[in-house]
Amino acid sequence: MTQTAPAEARYTSQAYFNLVETGDLHADDSVELLEGVIIAMSPKNPRHASATTRVDTALRQAVAGRAVVRVQLPMITGAYSVPEPDVAVVPGRDSDYDDAHPTAALLVVEIADSSLLQDRLTKAAIYAAAGIAQYWLVNLRDDCIEVFSAPNMGARSYAERRIARRGECLGLAALPGSSVEVDDMLPTGR
DSSP states (O other): OOOOOOGGGSOOHHHHHHHHHTTSSOTTSOEEEETTEEEEOOOOOHHHHHHHHHHHHHHHHHHTTSSEEEESOOOOOBTTBBOOOSEEEESSOGGGGSSSOOSOOSEEEEEESTTHHHIIIIIHHHHHHTTOSEEEEEETTTTEEEEEEEEETTTTEEEEEEEEOTTOEEEOTTSTTOEEEHHHHSOOOO
16 A cells, blocks of 8 residues: 655645745756655656657647647646656647646656656556546557546546557547557657
8 A cells, every 4th residue: 555645744736836936946857746745757768758759749740739738847736746747738728838837638648667667656646636538658668558548536546548559549538530659659669
């Protein structure tokens, strides 16, 4: 069973952003707030970087201006979590986020190699609790995409999970008619 720190020992989203304002954290520090704990993010290896670029390119083409694609930027998902998903498709226009980070997403994508368990367990729970309809986990270890859908916010879990492999196409539930080829998001073989 996973235990979380008592609420008084955890950072809130606002307290986390205050650390930047006071200079205790810098905007370019590679950290994110998950469940009230400031977590250092792993350095990006070449396959992770390649997959991030591929997903970004594929999603920008798929959404074609009907939403905003953000890469490795903060998203407020609750009182105690400010993850920085590798790629997020958020509603609206770029200008909607001039003064505030998004608090909702149509799709969140994480690229996972060394972070596979954290992305599969902790981040999936955070995204489900935030009501994010689709969460794609680009699993570099197994050369596939884990597709999570049907969030149960109260249970902090997704009711549906399936594996998408090369040769398949994934649709964006929130943007009918938008789809992405799995092959376009995965780096070539080793």
